[in-house]
Amino acid sequence: MHREQLINNFQLGALLTGLDRKFFCFITKNNIYCSHCKNFAVNGIHVDKAYLTKMNDVRIFGRCKVCNSEVVRLFEFGNIKEFHEKANKLRESIKEQTLLEV
Ligand SMILES: [Zn+2]
Numbered sequence: 001m002h003r004e005q006l007i008n009n010f011q012l013g014a015l016l017t018g019l020d021r022k023f024f025c026f027i028t029k030n031n032i033y034c035s036h037c038k039n040f041a042v043n044g045i046h047v048d049k050a051y052l053t054k055m056n057d058v059r060i061f062g063r064c065k066v067c068n069s070e071v072v073r074l075f076e077f078g079n080i081k082e083f084h085e086k087a088n089k090l091r092e093s094i095k096e097q098t099l100l101e102v
Contacts (some may be wrong), residue, residue, distance in 0.1 A: 036069035056087040
């Protein structure tokens with residue numbers, strides 16, 4: 001089992017390719033529910049933080065562009081084999097970087 005890993009925008013961008021990226025962009029622009037607006041965030045959201053979960057899904061914390069309220073969304077990418085493998089490679093490279101910094 002992996003641990004939850006904070007990833008930056010660059011790392012998130014490298015993970016999201018092809019259809020996964022299209023899906024991610026579509027959802028963040030159109031389909032994230034804002035509990036303050038009591039509607040989907042019609043102007044999309046700002047992504048503040050992204051995590052790789054233990055299952056290699058992507059959890060994002062962001063803010064609604066209309067009202068600035070916090071929104072959270074889980075993308076179940078971990079069950080896509082290619083994504084899962086890319087995520088594991090990213091984990092490895094993060095681990096190596098961390099070792100170098102010590
Ligand atoms: Zn809102």
